[in-house]
Every structure is written in C-alpha cells, then in structure tokens.
Amino acid sequence: MTAEEHNKTLATLWFIYGAMHGLTLVGLLLLVFVVKFATPGTELVSTSWLVAGVVIFIFLMLIVGLLPLLVGYALRKRQRWAKPLTTALSVVSLINIPVGTALGIYSIKFLRSEGGAKIYGGNASTANESELDEALRGAQPLMSLADRLKQ
Numbered sequence: 001m002t003a004e005e006h007n008k009t010l011a012t013l014w015f016i017y018g019a020m021h022g023l024t025l026v027g028l029l030l031l032v033f034v035v036k037f038a039t040p041g042t043e044l045v046s047t048s049w050l051v052a053g054v055v056i057f058i059f060l061m062l063i064v065g066l067l068p069l070l071v072g073y074a075l076r077k078r079q080r081w082a083k084p085l086t087t088a089l090s091v092v093s094l095i096n097i098p099v100g101t102a103l104g105i106y107s108i109k110f111l112r113s114e115g116g117a118k119i120y121g122g123n124a125s126t127a128n129e130s131e132l133d134e135a136l137r138g139a140q141p142l143m144s145l146a147d148r149l150k151q
Helices: 005-039 039-043 047-077 082-093 099-112 114-120 128-140 142-151
Strands: none
Touching: 005 047, 005 082, 005 099, 005 142, 039 047, 047 082, 082 099, 082 114, 099 114, 099 128, 099 142, 128 142
C-alpha cells in the first residue's frame, strides 16, 4: 500500500472507531431514559442525579465519540494538526484492547514511517512498509467491518 492509501485507511478506521463509541454511548443514554420513564420505582432517583449523568455523558461523548471523528476528518483532509492529535489519541486508545490497541499501534507506526513523515512532516523512524502491513494486520477485524460498510 502507498502512503496515501494508508492515510485513507487510517482515516476510515478512526471514523469507525469514533462511531462505535459514540453510538454505544447514545444507546446507553437511551436505555437510561427508557428505564427512567418505564419503571415505576425510578421516581426515587432525583433530578440532580439525572443532570449529573447527562453532564458526564456529554463529557464522555466529546472525548470518546467526537475526538476520533475529528482525527478521521483531519487525516482525510491531510491537515497539519492531524499528526499531534492522532498521536495523542492513539496513545490513549492503546488501553482499549483489542481494537483500540491495534488502531493505536497502526496509527503511531504510520505517522512515524517515511510516508507519514512525507504527508505530515516530522522525522521518520526506521519503520518500513512490511512493518506497516504487520501493524495493519492487527486492525484486520476493524478493516473487515469497514469493507462490509462500504458495500
């Protein structure tokens, strides 16, 4: 794969990663509201707890739902600020085993490769094309999902 193809693949993977987290949080919020209004014993839950939950939800949505979408957009448009934001979010996503770990490793390896350095600047590491392909193999389940969504 060329550097442009790696970049495009990486942007798509970040879009999917953000959508997975964002849709999960929206589903959780809907579940909370359905339980709140459908069961009779929930009048004991005060409005202040509900407001606190919504504030926490909005904070989480910004962090785990919208930041990956912003990274995907920046990579797709080849913005110069994509590299530091992608690197920071890749490091954080490493703790999300297995999908986040694979995506984080692939992102960091690409940004440190010669192709990533040509597109976004900075210094290239000694990563070569075969190491990028090896890192991409770890993200294969997410790639399969991306291929199915394209159809």
